[in-house]
Amino acid sequence: xxxxxxAGQDLDAPCGRCKGETRHRILSIxxxxxxxxxxxxxxxxxxxxxxxxxxxxxxxxxxxPTQASRAASPRASASPSRFQELMVAEQAGAKAVxxxxxxxxxxxxxxxxxxxxxxxxxxxxxRKVDVLFRDGLKTLLxx
Numbered sequence: 001x002x003x004x005x006x007a008g009q010d011l012d013a014p015c016g017r018c019k020g021e022t023r024h025r026i027l028s029i030x031x032x033x034x035x036x037x038x039x040x041x042x043x044x045x046x047x048x049x050x051x052x053x054x055x056x057x058x059x060x061x062x063x064x065p066t067q068a069s070r071a072a073s074p075r076a077s078a079s080p081s082r083f084q085e086l087m088v089a090e091q092a093g094a095k096a097v098x099x100x101x102x103x104x105x106x107x108x109x110x111x112x113x114x115x116x117x118x119x120x121x122x123x124x125x126x127r128k129v130d131v132l133f134r135d136g137l138k139t140l141l142x143x
Contacts, residue, residue, distance in 0.1 A: 005034050013037060017044045024048075087118050087134075105129045105142040113140075 005011075005026055013024045017039065024037040027045065034048035096110040096118055097103065105111065109121045111131055119133040129142045 005029055005032065010040070011037075014049060015039045015042065015044065016046065017042045087120070090120075091118075099140065101141045102143050105131075105140070 007026050007029055009026045011024055011026065011034075012021050014020070015022045015024070018041055022042075023040040025040060026034045026048070027036040027038055029035060036045060037048045038045045091110055094110050096112040099111050099113040105121050105124065107121055107124055111119045111121060113119055113131070113133065116131075116133040116135060116138060119131040119138070121129050122132050122137065123130040124142065125139075127142055128139050131138050131140055
């Protein structure tokens with residue numbers, strides 16, 4: 001038997017702002033399922049979410065790879081992607097500098113960012129620079 005809902009109906013649902021399950025009122029319904037609800041306690045409006053499915057318990061500490069297994073397994077960064085190959089070819093011997101906020105970055109400089117990898121400064125905008133990385137254009141701080 002499927003549960004039927006109607007606008008204005010009260011129900012208990014999880015509230016992100018209240019951090020718990022509280023009383024909500026249905027504001028809108030789509031295909032017989034509540035779409036927007038409002039929390040009676042904090043008056044926040046959000047999407048209706050069904051109860052979360054319980055995840056199976058995972059071990060507290062997964063087994064870490066040993067030094068020998070790490071040396072034996074190839075790293076993802078060991079085989080450069082086509083993007084990295086093109087960037088290195090375009091780099092033509094220019095040295096990539098490790099990114100720091102205190103460095104003054106100018107257009108055309110090459111950067112080695114700890115999170116984004118190899119990138120080239122495209123544009124300088126005051127104390128900010130646009131850098132092209134594999135993941136796309138990022139705006140970073142510069143001295």
